[in-house]
Amino acid sequence: MKKLIFLTFAFVIFLMCSVFAGDYHTGATLNCNECHVMHYSQTHGYNADGSGTFTAMGTSGPYDNLLRNDVNDLCLTCHDNQSFAPDVLTDNGGTAPTNGREAGALNRGNTAPYYDATGHTLGSTDQAPGGTFSNADGLECVDCHQPHGYGGSTANPYRNLSPMSGGGFHASVSYAVGTNDLTMDVFENQAGGSDHYDLNNVHFNEPDQTASGFGAWCKSCHTDFHGSSSDANMRDQAGPAGEEWYRHPTADANIGALAGGHSDLTQFSGKAYRVHVMSSTGDWGTYGSPWTGAPTDLTPSCMSCHKAHGNQNAFGLIFAKGDANLGEQGDGSTYTDLCKQCHVQGN
Amino acid sequence: MKKYFSLLLTIVLVLFIVNLAVADDFTDYEAGLNYIHPSRSNGNKTVTKNMSLGPGDNVYHNGTTLLCSQCHVMHASMQHPHDGQTLPDPFGPYPQTYTPSKYLLKAADPVALCLTCHDNVAGIPDVVGADVNGLTARSAGFFESPGVDNPRGHKLDYGLGGSSSLCSRCHFSGSFATAAVSCIDCHNPHGNYRPRNLQWASDPGGEPQFGLLINPAATGMSRYEKADVGFGTTNDNNLREVSNMCDDCHHVFTGSNYNDPDGNGIHNRHPSYDSERGSTNNIAQGASRGTTDPTHWENGTGAGFAHTPRLRFVNNGATDFTSSQVVDANINGVFCLSCHSAHGSSNAFGLAWDPVVGKNGEGCDQCHNKTSL
Numbered sequence: 072m073k074k075l076i077f078l079t080f081a082f083v084i085f086l087m088c089s090v091f092a093g094d095y096h097t098g099a100t101l102n103c104n105e106c107h108v109m110h111y112s113q114t115h116g117y118n119a120d121g122s123g124t125f126t127a128m129g130t131s132g133p134y135d136n137l138l139r140n141d142v143n144d145l146c147l148t149c150h151d152n153q154s155f156a157p158d159v160l161t162d163n164g165g166t167a168p169t170n171g172r173e174a175g176a177l178n179r180g181n182t183a184p185y186y187d188a189t190g191h192t193l194g195s196t197d198q199a200p201g202g203t204f205s206n207a208d209g210l211e212c213v214d215c216h217q218p219h220g221y222g223g224s225t226a227n228p229y230r231n232l233s234p235m236s237g238g239g240f241h242a243s244v245s246y247a248v249g250t251n252d253l254t255m256d257v258f259e260n261q262a263g264g265s266d267h268y269d270l271n272n273v274h275f276n277e278p279d280q281t282a283s284g285f286g287a288w289c290k291s292c293h294t295d296f297h298g299s300s301s302d303a304n305m306r307d308q309a310g311p312a313g314e315e316w317y318r319h320p321t322a323d324a325n326i327g328a329l330a331g332g333h334s335d336l337t338q339f340s341g342k343a344y345r346v347h348v349m350s351s352t353g354d355w356g357t358y359g360s361p362w363t364g365a366p367t368d369l370t371p372s373c374m375s376c377h378k379a380h381g382n383q384n385a386f387g388l389i390f391a392k393g394d395a396n397l398g399e400q401g402d403g404s405t406y407t408d409l410c411k412q413c414h415v416q417g418n
Numbered sequence: 419m420k421k422y423f424s425l426l427l428t429i430v431l432v433l434f435i436v437n438l439a440v441a442d443d444f445t446d447y448e449a450g451l452n453y454i455h456p457s458r459s460n461g462n463k464t465v466t467k468n469m470s471l472g473p474g475d476n477v478y479h480n481g482t483t484l485l486c487s488q489c490h491v492m493h494a495s496m497q498h499p500h501d502g503q504t505l506p507d508p509f510g511p512y513p514q515t516y517t518p519s520k521y522l523l524k525a526a527d528p529v530a531l532c533l534t535c536h537d538n539v540a541g542i543p544d545v546v547g548a549d550v551n552g553l554t555a556r557s558a559g560f561f562e563s564p565g566v567d568n569p570r571g572h573k574l575d576y577g578l579g580g581s582s583s584l585c586s587r588c589h590f591s592g593s594f595a596t597a598a599v600s601c602i603d604c605h606n607p608h609g610n611y612r613p614r615n616l617q618w619a620s621d622p623g624g625e626p627q628f629g630l631l632i633n634p635a636a637t638g639m640s641r642y643e644k645a646d647v648g649f650g651t652t653n654d655n656n657l658r659e660v661s662n663m664c665d666d667c668h669h670v671f672t673g674s675n676y677n678d679p680d681g682n683g684i685h686n687r688h689p690s691y692d693s694e695r696g697s698t699n700n701i702a703q704g705a706s707r708g709t710t711d712p713t714h715w716e717n718g719t720g721a722g723f724a725h726t727p728r729l730r731f732v733n734n735g736a737t738d739f740t741s742s743q744v745v746d747a748n749i750n751g752v753f754c755l756s757c758h759s760a761h762g763s764s765n766a767f768g769l770a771w772d773p774v775v776g777k778n779g780e781g782c783d784q785c786h787n788k789t790s791l
Binding site for chain 1: 521
């Protein structure tokens, strides 16, 4: 019995180490049995003596693709209220990063405070705003995340973001860990520890100043909401360069580049706590301090305003007043606090 | 041949000199702005709000009531309301999709955008046609529908550019008779802590505080009731008479340079209170020449008052609603809004009275008392 307990403990430790060794479910951490079961039957673990933990199975099987459960329920077996994997659904019942989850929280079932309107809704059959994508079976985790870590043309996709989201085939989001690489879309300070999924562990590069790697990925579903200043869906092409946007820019628009009533770099850099923006130089200032000498090439994109999964605010917006740690909801009380991160109107 | 060449050269030279003289007036935009608003050139371009006076306080579309999503939509698509948003939404039920428009506006034109809420929506000031809120008389009156020529007030229209195009609506290619206005010529859509968010159309942001003084007892739509609005001025940038903003376009109607060009004290145009040019007036001033009847004005009965309530006036020195209501010919000044409604009215020229035969001079007689002679 003691041996069984020891082996179980050792396996859990191994599992936790694996989770924190970069993005999981890829390469050496792609463990088939975590998600699949061959015969919809399992009576013991994978150790020779039958010990070891294994993922529970749903009660309505057998399931397609030899899965252990319906796909969302399967993912949530580990990704909801567990300490060894990031908690992605509603309140964080798992490991709490210092500054809050970078992606926030998904919702399901239109239950307060994570109503359907607060972000991406698991199981929703709605059409993606701005695009045509919908999943007749309801929105699934695997619509956005590639469960096998496959990145298509992107060798190492950030968060296993799928190169097939939205039904097409496109580039995923590249990233660097530890040492920044300005040719990558994302930079993570560290790929482990309790702050692996902390909002302040993730930063956004801008390898192409007319584009957004992260935004381009979101575009695979929310098609019309993205593009550069050269795209007719984003800006009046007959207007002065960089002006007369039809939709809020998600790329190709530097904060404060235009005078007058547009965005204001002084306003943004004066905030101690700022939302994410893209920087081509890898300079994002210090979180928690006003930013002296902020570069003039900072560009907002999707993640500047929205939590990828959602939060407790309509549209998953971050009410970022900027006076205190933003956390997942923002430190303000209304969406206009977010607008005022960059815009001076209403100051 | 030589004679023709000399003649041609002379003509070219004359045209060049004339052009220089004219160009000096119009090519220096800053000089033009300073001409329209002399106080601007005295270092007063950015006048901060004066909280001690505060007529601009509690103005909507300011500070915490400047709600971006009321006018802007980020992606031309909105599936559901924002947190705490009041419903029903004037833009219709959700989900909403919009034709992508410049500045991320919810309508293709600012006028169309403003009127989505400001025309026929209860609880919001109605500025076009009949008043859905049922006020006795709206302080600024009302417009006709956009694009319709309006001999009874300002013509509201779509497709007008910003302040850069303002001059050309009347000068150069435009004419006063056909000029139209956009809501955001006169009102700052992002708020400026001035009453009604009024601004200098020629120089938004440069305007002083305006003496449009609202009855503190008035709430809700009553704040737009004519009877609940008074006018004052301290004759400086701390509190200018509100008609100061009219000068941006109507600058040839004000100042002694236009009203009394020969300086003989006999007006060539009707005076209007203009503290910025030192051209103040009061109703008592005309008594010495017999042109006005101060006592008649103060009594408020008889000629001119038979069909028309007392015309509005700007009170010299008034800084609150109560002091703005004092009837005293020595401090009651005549200004644009004495005779005209800012948006318009049911009467020609947006007049405060109906200038039809029989009572044509009704408003005039309140000060001048000529009909009873």
